[in-house]
Amino acid sequence: MPTTLNTDHFWMPFTANRQFKSKPRLLVAASGMHYTTDDGRQILDGTAGLWCTNAGHCHPKIVEAIQQQAAKMDFAPVFQMGHPLAFEAASALAAIAPEGLNRVFFCNDGSESVDTALKIALAYHRVRGDGLRTRLIGRERGYHGVGFGGIAVGGIAGNRKHFGPTLAGVDHLRHPLDIARNAFSHGLPEHGAEIADEFEQRLLALHDPATVAALIVEPVQGSTGVILPPKGYLQKLRAVCDKYGILLIFDEVITGFGRLGAPFAADYFGVMPDMICCAKGLTNASVPMGAVIVRQDIHDAFMSAAGENAIEFFHGYTYTGHPLAAAAAIATMAVYKSENLFDRAAATAPYFEQAAHSLKGLPFVKDVRNLGLVCGIELEPVAGKPGARAFDAFLKCFWEKGVLIRTTGDIIALSPPLIIEPGQIDQLFTAIGDVLKEQHAASSTVA
Numbered sequence: 001m002p003t004t005l006n007t008d009h010f011w012m013p014f015t016a017n018r019q020f021k022s023k024p025r026l027l028v029a030a031s032g033m034h035y036t037t038d039d040g041r042q043i044l045d046g047t048a049g050l051w052c053t054n055a056g057h058c059h060p061k062i063v064e065a066i067q068q069q070a071a072k073m074d075f076a077p078v079f080q081m082g083h084p085l086a087f088e089a090a091s092a093l094a095a096i097a098p099e100g101l102n103r104v105f106f107c108n109d110g111s112e113s114v115d116t117a118l119k120i121a122l123a124y125h126r127v128r129g130d131g132l133r134t135r136l137i138g139r140e141r142g143y144h145g146v147g148f149g150g151i152a153v154g155g156i157a158g159n160r161k162h163f164g165p166t167l168a169g170v171d172h173l174r175h176p177l178d179i180a181r182n183a184f185s186h187g188l189p190e191h192g193a194e195i196a197d198e199f200e201q202r203l204l205a206l207h208d209p210a211t212v213a214a215l216i217v218e219p220v221q222g223s224t225g226v227i228l229p230p231k232g233y234l235q236k237l238r239a240v241c242d243k244y245g246i247l248l249i250f251d252e253v254i255t256g257f258g259r260l261g262a263p264f265a266a267d268y269f270g271v272m273p274d275m276i277c278c279a280k281g282l283t284n285a286s287v288p289m290g291a292v293i294v295r296q297d298i299h300d301a302f303m304s305a306a307g308e309n310a311i312e313f314f315h316g317y318t319y320t321g322h323p324l325a326a327a328a329a330i331a332t333m334a335v336y337k338s339e340n341l342f343d344r345a346a347a348t349a350p351y352f353e354q355a356a357h358s359l360k361g362l363p364f365v366k367d368v369r370n371l372g373l374v375c376g377i378e379l380e381p382v383a384g385k386p387g388a389r390a391f392d393a394f395l396k397c398f399w400e401k402g403v404l405i406r407t408t409g410d411i412i413a414l415s416p417p418l419i420i421e422p423g424q425i426d427q428l429f430t431a432i433g434d435v436l437k438e439q440h441a442a443s444s445t446v447a
C-alpha cells in the first residue's frame, strides 16, 4: 500500500516543493543495485543514490560496523581529545589517497569539505607569512556544495543569486564543455585543453597572481552535466598553479572512491592536487561524512610556524570524526579493497561506454559523454522549456521503466554503483532509449 504522507512539515532540499504534493516519489528500502518504492516496486539505481553508494546499497559489512559502533559508543568529543576510530578512519583514507596527501580533516559532507579546504588554503598562506593570498578561483558550472564558500567558488548563478554577495575576491574560469567540437567523444575530449590557458591570462590581466590562494575544480564536473576535462587541460591548470604558488584543490566529492576506475580522479589523470575534498563514497553514503585530504607539508606548515604566524587551524565540527561515520568509513574502505571495486569499475567501464554511445542517433540526443562509470546524455531542449524533456524522461524512467536516472537541465546524468552488472547496464540504457523514442512518437503525433 502506498504510504499516506503528511507533507506539511518537511521542507525539501533542491525541490519544487509546491509541486511535490501531487504524486510523491517515495523510496522505502534499498539493497545492492535496487531501491524499493512505497508501493513495492523495484527500481534499478542508475545514480548510486546521489553519486554516493558506490559499493551498492546497505552493504552488510558496513551496516554491521555501524550497528556495532552505535551500541558501543554513540559520540565522543574530539576537541582537545579524541577516540581511536577517528584516527583509524583517517589512516584508512590516507592509505588509498595519492602519495603525499596524508593528513585528513573530517567534516560531515561535501559542502563542509569544500569550505574546510578553502579555509585551510587561506590559513596556510598566512602561517607561511604570505597573507596577501586571499583570492579564490573556481569555474563556471562548478558545483562545490551549498556553504557560503562553496556557492562563492561555485559557478551556478541559481545557487547564489538569492543570497547576496557571498565571498569577496572570487573569480571564475570558463568551463571546458565544447559540444560543437567534442560531441560523442568516447572518454576524454580531444579538443579544448587551451581553455586552461585563460587561467594564466586572467591571473596576469586581472589579478596579481601573488594574491591568489587557491584554484578549486571538480576534475569531472558532475552535477552540472558531466563536463569532462579535455586531454591535457588539468595538467595545464596544475602547471600554472605551480608557477605562481597557488594551491590546487580537487573537489572529488563525486569522482572519489572509484567512480573513474581509480581511487581518485587525481590518480586517474595523473595530476596531483594539493588537497582533495571528498564525501559521499567515503562511507558509501551510509552515515554523513566528508573529509579534506591534505598534502603533508601543508599540514606541517601549521606545525612549524613560528612567531606571530604560529596559529592553530581554528576550525572543526561537533561531529568531526563522529564514531558512527568513522566506523562506516573504515568498513567502507575495507569493502572497496576486499571486493576490488575500483578495478571492477575500470573493468566495467568499456561496456558502460558502449551502452551509453548506443544512444547516439536516437531522437533528441545531442551529446553523450562518459568516463569510468559516469555518463552524461545531453538532449535537445524543448523551445522555451529548459530541462523539460530530460525531466519528463526522468519521470517516465521512474514510473514506467523502473530505473532511477538523474537530470540536470537538459542533461541526463548516470553514475551507477560500481557493482553494476552488464545486464543492468543494458536495462538502464534500454529504458532511456525507449523513453526517448516514446517522447519522439508522442511529439510527432501532437505535431
Ligand code: PMP
Pocket (backbone or CB within 6 Å): 109, 110, 111, 112, 114, 143, 144, 145, 146, 218, 222, 223, 251, 252, 253, 254, 279, 280
Ligand atoms: N562538491 C561536489 C563536486 C558535489 O557534487 C557535491 C554534491 N553533489 C558537493 C560538493 C556537496 O556535497 P554535499 O551535498 O554532501 O554537501
